[in-house]
Amino acid sequence: MNRGNGHCVQSDSEMLVLREASKLVGHSHPPGYAIDRILRLLSELLGLNRGRVLLPEPETATLRIQFAYGLTPQERARGVYGRGEGITGQVMETSQVGLVQDIDNEPGYLRRAVDRSILPPETVAYIAVPILLEEEVVGVLAVHRLRHRERPFRADLNILEIVATLIAQILRLHHLISESTIELAAETAVEPSVDDTGAEHGLIGTSRALRKALRQARHVANTRATVMLLGETGTGKEKFARMLHAASNRRDQAFVALNCAAIPEELLESELFGHEKGAFSGAVATKRGKFELADGGTLFLDELAELDLDMQSKLLRVLEERVVHRVGGTRDIPVDVRIVTATHQDLAAAVNGGTFRLDLYYRLNVFPVHLPPLRERTEDIPALARHFLASANAEFDREVELGQGVLDRLASQSWPGNVRQLENLIHRAALMAEGPLISARLMDTILAEESRIHHTGTSGDAAQAGSPGPGQTAGGVRPYARVDPNEGARLLAAVRQCGGNKTQAALMLGLTPRQLRYRLEKLGLEA
Template sequence: MAEQKDFYKNVNKKYPINTKNVKSLDALELEVLYAISEVISDVLELDRALRRVLRILSETLDMERATITLLDEESGRLVIRASHGLSPQEEQRGIYAIGEGVTGQVFATGEPCVVPDVRSEPLFLNRTGARAVAKERLSFIAVPITLKRHPIGVLSVDKLFGKDVDPAEDVKFLKIVATLIAHFVSLNQQVAAREKLLRQDNLNLRRELKSRFQRLFWHSQSPVMQRTLEMVRKVAPTKATVLLLGESGTGKTMTARLIHELSPRAGKPFVKINCAALPENLLEAELFGYEKGAFTGAVTSKSGRLEEANGGTVFLDEIGELPLSLQAKLLRFIQEREFERLGSTKTKEIDVRLIAATNRDLEEAVARGEFRSDLYFRLSVFPLELPPLRKRPEDIPLLLNFFCERASQDYGRKIILSQEATERLVHYSWPGNIREMENIIERLAIVCEKVPIAPEDIEPFLQTDHLDQPSSEEELPNKESHSLKEMEKREILLALKRNQWVLTWAAKDLGLTLRQLRYRIQKLGLQPSIPLRRGRPPLRKK
């Protein structure tokens, strides 16, 4: 090792490198740096990115047998991570201890080194064997790759020099390239660390979901829910498309996740898409993705949610709100499992399982011409209806205990319902189902400090009976309410009453689209409470 250090010092002493005299980079070198900077798009595939950098150096600046040697954390040795101009066998032989040979010394000292003629330096290791037959003057340049002032590797190249050519310019240029390579490695490490953290978070989430599934589903005492779960167990391992039906808040999203977790696709992505949450023009781009320039603002290409779910499960929530213009495209995807991004003619094929959900009567929507019959039949290969809470009263105490325990953990204090309060909630109709129950318990955890919680503490959070069948303006929510939600409820109910509960005309009255009105009705929990009708209302008097 001492002999190697002496060799390194002698080489640098005999052939000093003075980059201070290098004034600036020439035009070609600037073009090369620009080309290398664009390699950052491949940074997630580090080996491919590094090989691209070395190929650019070789093809533009005649830097042959370029290698990037990085420290292997497990072995503590330097290994060739990428090369250009070396065979796979030669690349595999390029392993060095720290301080061994020129490469090891550059790493250990953090200083660049130039060997003007590898033929005349007997201590030049030529570990790869790639220069064994060199017949002409061949120089070897090596510069350290440092990250946060610590060496992580070495960039080396071969180059032909005349006797009077000063290699300082190439050394300075390669030091800049090494800096870019260090940033590539750093970005890749950060992404890898983030992915590791996300995988751990995903594992923790799956464990939590499994625990919630067991509490909310597997421990159900309701016969109707047990029959539903039996159907879930049977359909989960198959490839069949599932259509989840039921009122808002009955747990359709959680059931879709349960089907995914019980299927062979459990380790793959589960992607949820709410068909009612986005305007029609954005929904298509969200589903199928788009190419650069497909529309104003599309400055880059973007994959759609369907592509992101490749190999896994796509959950199409609120499928009944999907616009007719998109239903044909979705139908084709379901039939062929292929599609084109917006602005592209290239057909893409992916493998996903579809689960859809709706709280609308799709058969009635088909009869009204609002939903394609062929799409309906494709979606309803295996329809599964989730029972509302009022049809599974046996499970209400269990669910209340579950949400109280979770709220106790979240808020750091005991949340306990009195026996009378539990009885009141067991006999409550729960128009918002499980979602409403979860929200009520969380509100009680925030505002109620009593233990146990009494029935009178609960009443302000329950939907009052007069909302079940509104018949006059006096029975609508109080005009004095300062809640924006209550004001929105009031305006929607007034518009519906004025238009005799016909959605189309009420939407026009409010200045909303039919989809927007349906979404607000569902979001505000009004759907079970309004006697919607079909047909035109009578003409109003002017």
């Protein structure tokens, strides 16, 4: 940066960063898309590396890294600071710029997120600037830079302060300020609610059907009531469960998820309740089960209808007595767990058919919430499509956008695979696009391919759309069907291809592990 007549003259790189960052402010993508790209520009064009945006969590005001470029997931997770703690916390507390010219000689620099050994061996500086919105500090923007550079620190500070202002506008436009800061929540007298946190957990949309499900959850978010999520495959049950946990008073404790259909029957009890050392062959150490891991928090049990009657009985005992017995153990282990379950099957029909216990059904079906299929919330498709495209661009390092007519094509589909099918399709389109736009013609081609996939029914037994591998359906699990006497060779080929791993083979075939074992047994191929 040069100075002439008392005014700053921006370099070409600085002007490019500011111009591109300004374009992102009014973009329709989620805030993570815009902020990640701004941090990337700072790193690649100006050498302001490992940029991160820290926002205070509701109620506690604990600063946490929400967006970053150049940090691993582990480094981001470590980036948590109390108000006034370290350089970052002091910037949030005082609204003053934090400038450390040598992190090795600054006691207030905590080295919490990024270990010193990861950084260059030369002198490294750290700059943190407040993110201000109407003179209120709503977050912190921080970067590393090499100390010995031709660019003066003042030049970097100027750029970072401007960028921080743009980031504040991005946050405000996407309604994240009210969710991420105590100050603005107090000013507007808005309590954080389940409706406010839905988008943060991938529940994108403003349709009446989705908002109804979110409102239902608000009534029980802070209770012990067991919630049962009902809906078709691909409607986002685990995302909803995570959102419910985040909106509860258990949010600071563990959220643990288990797909009951993905665990072999002989291992399911150990997964749920744990086992003692020596309880069975291979039990070389004591293991805590999912209930113990979720103690104080939330346990999400997906595909609950896959549990056999014996396991249902053991689950009922835990719900009634709030204690678990590890496999091979004798002592009661108390657990305080909030249960959220999910199924796409008709549990009432399963009760009537004798495959699901009536007493367990009543225990679990305390507060059912129906998640709407995508065809009942088509007005949410544009927002979902843009959200998935932003994630695809970030994941695949692309910069494509939706061309004219694409959203019209998407809105006209029935979406038997629901939101997961739409996500898969958008990711596929982002990879296949040869230019800066996903054209309507490309989308027509992909939709034509998609139409060849057979989705059986709409009650959740539908296969989820995806890009099938060898012998695989388009993602998801097939509904029950009669065993075909001629399918033995195909089943065995899948097992061989997976090195004998039947769980992996079942997933490749679009079956649950239990369905695969049943077929092999019926065909006399189990051995």
